[in-house]
Amino acid sequence: MVPRGRPRDAGVEGRVLDAAMAEMRARGYDAISVDRVAERAGVAKTTIYRRWPSKAELVMAMIARLRGGVPFDPSDDPRHDLTELVTGIAATLEALPTTLVADLTAAAAREPRVGESVRALWAERHAAVTAVIAQAQTDGLLPGHADPRVVVDQLVGPLYYRLLITGEPIDPAYVRALVHSTLGPEQS
Amino acid sequence: MVPRGRPRDAGVEGRVLDAAMAEMRARGYDAISVDRVAERAGVAKTTIYRRWPSKAELVMAMIARLRGGVPFDPSDDPRHDLTELVTGIAATLEALPTTLVADLTAAAAREPRVGESVRALWAERHAAVTAVIAQAQTDGLLPGHADPRVVVDQLVGPLYYRLLITGEPIDPAYVRALVHSTLGPEQS
Amino acid sequence: MVPRGRPRDAGVEGRVLDAAMAEMRARGYDAISVDRVAERAGVAKTTIYRRWPSKAELVMAMIARLRGGVPFDPSDDPRHDLTELVTGIAATLEALPTTLVADLTAAAAREPRVGESVRALWAERHAAVTAVIAQAQTDGLLPGHADPRVVVDQLVGPLYYRLLITGEPIDPAYVRALVHSTLGPEQS
Amino acid sequence: MVPRGRPRDAGVEGRVLDAAMAEMRARGYDAISVDRVAERAGVAKTTIYRRWPSKAELVMAMIARLRGGVPFDPSDDPRHDLTELVTGIAATLEALPTTLVADLTAAAAREPRVGESVRALWAERHAAVTAVIAQAQTDGLLPGHADPRVVVDQLVGPLYYRLLITGEPIDPAYVRALVHSTLGPEQS
DNA sequence: TGGTAAGCGAGACGGTACGTCGGGTCTTCCA
DNA sequence: TGGAAGACCCGACGTACCGTCTCGCTTACCA
The missing domain is CATH 1.10.357.10 (Tetracycline Repressor, domain 2)
Incomplete structure (x- = not known):
């Protein structure tokens, strides 16, 4: 399947999720507002909704990024x-x-x-x-x-x-x- | 302190909390809407807010009713x-x-x-x-x-x-x- | 039929229609925005929608106010x-x-x-x-x-x-x- | 001036204007949406905007097709x-x-x-x-x-x-x- | 018995956010 | 260069809640 049309801006996802995280830290989880996230990310609201069909999905994606990256090295103790x-x-x-x-x-x-x-x-x-x-x-x-x-x-x-x-x-x-x-x- | 004015309707509290519980069971916790609870309870929204200053307190009261009534009788085992x-x-x-x-x-x-x-x-x-x-x-x-x-x-x-x-x-x-x-x- | 509940604020209608008219004069007919009208009238958008179910109805009401008030006194010429x-x-x-x-x-x-x-x-x-x-x-x-x-x-x-x-x-x-x-x- | 590159598809203009007219008849003038016209005409939105710089111009072109073709032959009466x-x-x-x-x-x-x-x-x-x-x-x-x-x-x-x-x-x-x-x- | 204080139903109101739609631009690949 | 596809920005729409307010009516107690 050949990708058609203008490709998605690769930076958008990161900027949006960062913005969501920042919103969350600044004002609390349930005060996350899609409009504010969009503004903070320098992105149109429609662009957010194109990727994540609802605010819940957006937040979910934000959460998913928290995962991973903690190495653990078992000793024998x-x-x-x-x-x-x-x-x-x-x-x-x-x-x-x-x-x-x-x-x-x-x-x-x-x-x-x-x-x-x-x-x-x-x-x-x-x-x-x-x-x-x-x-x-x-x-x-x-x-x-x-x-x-x-x-x-x-x-x-x-x-x-x-x-x-x-x-x-x-x-x-x-x-x-x-x-x-x-x-x-x-x-x- | 002598209570003045019309006394509170004793049945209201029960009806409202029942309605809140019903709403919760029917549509989920975060779909509880004060307006709907009021309507379902046959009560004015004002009446709800007179008793519970916010939706959180109302829900809290709803929860509180779940408490208690579990006698425990310690044995020696x-x-x-x-x-x-x-x-x-x-x-x-x-x-x-x-x-x-x-x-x-x-x-x-x-x-x-x-x-x-x-x-x-x-x-x-x-x-x-x-x-x-x-x-x-x-x-x-x-x-x-x-x-x-x-x-x-x-x-x-x-x-x-x-x-x-x-x-x-x-x-x-x-x-x-x-x-x-x-x-x-x-x-x- | 006894009027129940809080009566409608009599000033709202006038303020909103004035604001709509001002918007229209300032930015053109089809640039009238309900949000801006609300802001200019010092009124919540919901209040506008309570009275006029759509922007079209609002504009219609605005128009209706233009009517009347031109006395004509027929002479015999x-x-x-x-x-x-x-x-x-x-x-x-x-x-x-x-x-x-x-x-x-x-x-x-x-x-x-x-x-x-x-x-x-x-x-x-x-x-x-x-x-x-x-x-x-x-x-x-x-x-x-x-x-x-x-x-x-x-x-x-x-x-x-x-x-x-x-x-x-x-x-x-x-x-x-x-x-x-x-x-x-x-x-x- | 020799035309360079791919020549314009001659059928596009007609298809688009037909589609616009059909949209207009089907849903009313102000429900004409460029996206829908493009889809109905089987044409990309870009292609429409290449020919007509705005929706107004497109509609204008649609209208212009209505013109003409009414011969008038003055008599002496x-x-x-x-x-x-x-x-x-x-x-x-x-x-x-x-x-x-x-x-x-x-x-x-x-x-x-x-x-x-x-x-x-x-x-x-x-x-x-x-x-x-x-x-x-x-x-x-x-x-x-x-x-x-x-x-x-x-x-x-x-x-x-x-x-x-x-x-x-x-x-x-x-x-x-x-x-x-x-x-x-x-x-x- | 009539005044006063509060409860209550009804609904208007201000405010914040949501998710959607439309116009117009831009970017990519293919013909 | 033309065209298809679709991402993107922007601005507006109408809706759903919350919590406050303002009415009129009702129910108590108290003088």
Whole structure:
């Protein structure tokens, strides 16, 4: 299929999504206005609607860009690896406005397609945690009775729980306590 | 303070909140429109705003009605009590539309006052879990090294995590596995 | 029927129509923008749409206000009366931007309801001309063979014809020539 | 000047103007959209704009095709010639949708260039009428006091007046009455 | 019993955003 | 160079909400 007509301006997508992100940071998630995004991006509103059929899709695309780019290099010390991974997740969550995470979650629950996109956001790191846990269990560092999938939930779930439900802070001490509670006291 | 003037119509509150709930079930959380709620409740918009200063507060009140009415009677078997409590929380979460829980969470993150209200929703049960955990630790049923607050998060957090983040199901087996993983294998 | 609810702000209609007229004079008939009219009138766009369901209706209302208010006092000299009447019509036409008259005509042809409204604009004066012509014929001042309705058309039609079709000027001399050509040379 | 490059597709002009006319008949003058015309004509919008610099010019060209092709052969009977000419003008006006004539008039008032074009539409016939009137006056068939230009306006103007302003019908009897009123009763 | 204070229904109003449509320009490839 | 295809800018339209306001009517208590 030969592309016909004037090709899409490659810069538009980036400028628009940047603008959307900036709007979101400046005024909050649900105050994102397509008109303002267009103006900030130096783009006509129609151009935005040509690419994303609704504001929801635009926001979804904006979210999708947050993904990726966090390298993780497993060592042979599961305790260290888990601490690092969980700290990383916590740091990401803390770096984003809580409102954004919550609104993302809500959007994910509403729209299956957004759901996929949002879950993909967290997927990479959760997978890494799962891998480390599995390895730890193989190495006999975990009580044999524990279901590894449950252990992962118990390690990662509390982060979201605190952020979204109880509003309690997530600090390094808490992360250590989580790992501690999961793997048992450190034997030095 | 003697109330002056015409007393408030006692039926209004119920009718409005019923209508709001119906709207929510019929068209989704974010399609709740104050005008439509008013119409459905057979009430003037003014009347709604007299009682609840904003749509958020109205929704909050609607939510608040979901609360309460779950008696809990601690036995002397913490394992049993925890299973029952966590099962109860899970049942509540599963009974509500996921979207509602997610949107509540989002609203809580946006508006501090809504936050309080939503947290109050869960507070009673979380408190019960905390109490049982504390007792269990006193009884020596928990590893001494565990911070009880962390243990609570690890018991309850995964429920919200599955519901809101991963979308994985929460079934009785999962609840048992959680308790199991927390208290260690049952010694029969 | 008892009026319910907050009564309409009596000043709004006038302010909006004034604003519409100002817009029209300033930027031309088809450059009237509802948003700008709203802003100029100090009124919300929704308020305009509450009263007039579309821009066309708004413009129609604006037009309707141009009507009326030109007293005519028949003397017993038909030649004088006709000259005065035709001069008046010509003055009105010249006072309005030609574009407006033309656009009005076009709108009238498109929309029957607008048509009625626009025809009503001219009706009063045309009726006066008809009356004077009829009187003149009764008085024997017109050739007996002429159909009075045709005479009216021949007296008034050329004004619109020049304005809209040929674009030739309508000056007092032309008006005199018209009357002259209709009634024959003045017998002094 | 040797033409370079690919020659213009001769069929395009006709297809586009046909399409424009069809659009006009189907949906009304002001619903003519360049995009739709292009689509209907199976032509790119660019191609249209290459030939006609604006929608107005396109419509103008569409109109221009309506012109011409009405041979007129003056006899030596002015009454007969005038009747025939005026009947011809009336027939043309009646054959077109009133909306079209009115919109043309409006477009002519807005855009000087369109004005020229539209006036050219009528010019040929109006000139013929002028010529016959002049001849009639030379022959002494008209009252000496009449300005021939005014007489022309009084003969032709009423047609447009009825069509555009009063909406009254133009039938053969009316045309005869016009000529009658202008030349005086027929002396048989 | 008549005044005063508040509740209530109804709906106007200001404001912000949405998604769509149309005109006219520009950019690419192909003939 | 002409043409098809379609991206792009700009400006306007009409709609949907929210939260405030202004009426008239009703229901209480209080003097």
